[in-house]
Amino acid sequence: MARVLRVARSSSLFSFGSRSYSAEASHVSSPPPPFLGARRDVTKERNVQWVFLGCPGVGKGTYASRLSSLLGVPHIATGDLVRDALASSGPLSQQLSEIVNQGKLVSDEIIVNLLSKRLEAGEAKGESGFILDGFPRTMRQAEILGDVTDIDLVVNLKLPEEVLVDKCLGRRTCNQCGKGFNIAHINLKGENGKPGISMDPLLPPPQCMSKLITRADDTEEVVKARLRIYNETSQPLEEYYRSKGKLMEFDLPGGIPESWPRLLEALRLDDYEEKQSAAA
Ligand SMILES: Nc1ncnc2c1ncn2[C@@H]1O[C@H](COP(=O)(O)OP(=O)(O)O)[C@@H](O)[C@H]1O
Numbered sequence: 001m002a003r004v005l006r007v008a009r010s011s012s013l014f015s016f017g018s019r020s021y022s023a024e025a026s027h028v029s030s031p032p033p034p035f036l037g038a039r040r041d042v043t044k045e046r047n048v049q050w051v052f053l054g055c056p057g058v059g060k061g062t063y064a065s066r067l068s069s070l071l072g073v074p075h076i077a078t079g080d081l082v083r084d085a086l087a088s089s090g091p092l093s094q095q096l097s098e099i100v101n102q103g104k105l106v107s108d109e110i111i112v113n114l115l116s117k118r119l120e121a122g123e124a125k126g127e128s129g130f131i132l133d134g135f136p137r138t139m140r141q142a143e144i145l146g147d148v149t150d151i152d153l154v155v156n157l158k159l160p161e162e163v164l165v166d167k168c169l170g171r172r173t174c175n176q177c178g179k180g181f182n183i184a185h186i187n188l189k190g191e192n193g194k195p196g197i198s199m200d201p202l203l204p205p206p207q208c209m210s211k212l213i214t215r216a217d218d219t220e221e222v223v224k225a226r227l228r229i230y231n232e233t234s235q236p237l238e239e240y241y242r243s244k245g246k247l248m249e250f251d252l253p254g255g256i257p258e259s260w261p262r263l264l265e266a267l268r269l270d271d272y273e274e275k276q277s278a279a280a
Contacts, residue, residue, distance in 0.1 A: 047073045047129025049150060051136070053237060054157035056226045057168035059252065061180065063157065063263060064133040070272065073129035074122055078137075081114040082106060083215075100217055103225030105233065108140050138233050142240055154241040155267075158251045161227065163188055163197055168223040170201065171215060174208035181212065186255075199255035 048071055052060040061077055068075035086096050092110070099106055115135055122130075136142040145151065159167070163186050170184025181204045190196035204212060217226070241247040250266055252259045264270045 047071065048131070049129055049152050050131045051145075051151055051154045051241075052131060052133045052157065053154055053234065053241075055159070055161075055164050055230050056223060057164040057171070058157045058159050059167070059256075059259075060133045060157055062256065063155075063260070064131045066260065067267075067269075068131045070269065071129070071131075073131055074127050075131050075133060076115070076118055076122075076135075078111055078115055078132075078134040081118055082111070085114060101222065103217060103222040103229060105137060105229060108138060108144070111135065111137075111141065112144060136237060137230075139236050139240065142237050151241075151246060153248060154246045155263075156238055156241075156247055156249050158249065160188060160194075160197065163199075164227060165220065165223055167199075168218050168226075169220060171218055172204065172212040173215070174204060174211050175213045176211045177208060179204070179208065181208070195253070197252075197254055202256070 050067075052064045054060045061075075061079075064077070065075045082096060082100060086093050086100065096106060096110070105111075119130070136145050166184045166186055167182060170182045172181045172183060173179070174181070180202075182199075182202045184199070185201055186197060186199035188197045217223075238247060248266065250263060253262055261270065264272070
């Protein structure tokens with residue numbers, strides 16, 4: 001989809017593909033543009049174009065990244081694009097740090113701009129397809145995405161809210177190799193017919209142990225703010241994609257060892273590697 005966006009010099013307009021958008025807030029009550037399921041089937045001509053939805057801490061990054069390696073498509077996390085922009089010097093970094101450190105969402109204009117640049121760079125390198133993680137986050141972003149490309153599938157990962165906070169607070173990244181870990185021990189008892197959930201920590205190897213860092217926005221206060229904002233702004237997206245017949249709900253049954261094979265099964269990818277090698 002990387003016929004990508006540019007911020008128009010004239011100020012309050014930004015563009016994605018050949019379309020321009022006003023930088024003002026979206027009127028969610030306006031009907032969304034027709035989605036792409038209605039258009040021709042292009043899935044056979046290109047790699048997958050998938051979106052991962054889910055609350056902060058649910059594990060979107062982990063599963064999206066594993067699937068991207070399996071399918072050979074880029075995993076594009078807008079949170080990573082924001083953190084890269086934060087790490088660079090300049091006025092954008094200052095503008096972003098205040099927003100991100102309060103757990104608030106960056107403007108649609110900035111986020112579409114960052115995503116567009118990333119897609120453009122990927123296209124120049126010959127990338128095809130994507131797994132988007134953290135985008136779209138608002139109805140307006142979903143409408144913009146729907147205007148410029150076909151989304152094949154939206155995977156909505158779910159975990160009980162009690163688990164999400166603990167998982168966010170347990171996240172760690174190695175500042176040398178960049179890998180993500182989680183030091184939280186989750187053990188939620190089942191009640192009212194709901195199954196319990198236990199997850200072992202994902203501990204780093206000894207060489208990373210002394211290099212672990214915690215995201216500045218993974219404090220309890222900011223995590224709770226992010227969860228609240230997610231529930232307010234992103235849940236309408238579930239309904240939107242459900243109504244297009246694109247939403248796949250997936251309740252994570254536990255940690256990676258239990259969840260990964262079940263997710264592959266749900267995506268009908270459980271024998272994907274075998275089929276790939278047989279076809280080769
Ligand atoms: N699509 C988006 N729209 C607006 N802001 C975003 C978007 N994606 C990421 N951000 C910003 O980057 C921060 C970190 O994003 P992310 O790593 O996806 O965190 P989370 O753990 O909340 O899912 C968010 O709190 C938000 O400020």
